[in-house]
Amino acid sequence: MVAGFPPELVTFFHDLRLHNDRAWFTANKERYERDVLEPAKEFVLALGERLHPIAPGVQADPRVNRSLFRIQRDTRFANDKTPYKTNLGVWLWEGVGPRMACSGFYLHVEPPTLMLGVGLYQFSDALLEAFREAVLSDVYGPALDEAARKVTAAGPYSVDGRRWKRVPRGYDKDHPRADWLTFGGLYAGLELPIPPVFHEPGFAAFCAEHYRKMLPLHTWLRELTERA
Numbered sequence: 001m002v003a004g005f006p007p008e009l010v011t012f013f014h015d016l017r018l019h020n021d022r023a024w025f026t027a028n029k030e031r032y033e034r035d036v037l038e039p040a041k042e043f044v045l046a047l048g049e050r051l052h053p054i055a056p057g058v059q060a061d062p063r064v065n066r067s068l069f070r071i072q073r074d075t076r077f078a079n080d081k082t083p084y085k086t087n088l089g090v091w092l093w094e095g096v097g098p099r100m101a102c103s104g105f106y107l108h109v110e111p112p113t114l115m116l117g118v119g120l121y122q123f124s125d126a127l128l129e130a131f132r133e134a135v136l137s138d139v140y141g142p143a144l145d146e147a148a149r150k151v152t153a154a155g156p157y158s159v160d161g162r163r164w165k166r167v168p169r170g171y172d173k174d175h176p177r178a179d180w181l182t183f184g185g186l187y188a189g190l191e192l193p194i195p196p197v198f199h200e201p202g203f204a205a206f207c208a209e210h211y212r213k214m215l216p217l218h219t220w221l222r223e224l225t226e227r228a
């Protein structure tokens with residue numbers, strides 16, 4: 001059983017925030033691999049096992065650019081030219097299509113904060129159109145309302161993905177579900193201080209329990225992507 005993440009992970013990201021340059025990272029690459037990357041690979045596999053009963057098709061691939069986001073930042077079009085992310089990102093997905101076009105389960109660790117999320121951050125153009133059709137459907141629209149209600153009733157989870165202030169042109173702004181039409185993605189999430197269990201064997205189970213409570217939104221999205 002994976003023993004959670006070591007306290008040294010928190011220390012590493014604290015130090016990286018103070019020394020975010022290639023020379024420092026190169027000198028401390030062994031720390032990154034030992035204290036961040038290797039525990040993250042073990043966590044992906046442990047979490048995949050925990051999620052399989054509720055998401056049988058979940059993809060838990062402990063490679064960088066699969067379930068693990070790379071630590072290098074893409075600075076080509078960014079004002080911030082620091083070369084490294086000061087967080088750990090983990091992504092397990094379920095559904096057809098490319099990994100970032102599917103709904104899934106996200107972990108974001110940026111000391112001193114932990115964030116757990118479920119859903120799809122940004123719709124493709126084709127999926128956005130399918131989402132809007134589903135919102136207006138007499139079947140799938142009420143099911144979305146119910147899924148969101150179940151998630152927010154299950155705990156301190158937020159549901160978001162709003163991208164526009166107004167209902168897009170061509171849609172009825174007075175429709176009872178018009179607010180969903182301002183969304184460009186759909187996800188539920190919880191942000192909290194890093195808990196003690198982060199460093200303990202029960203951390204994968206801790207995450208899986210939160211994901212289970214947010215599962216209705218994931219299920220609705222997975223079915224949407226299968227229909228689209």
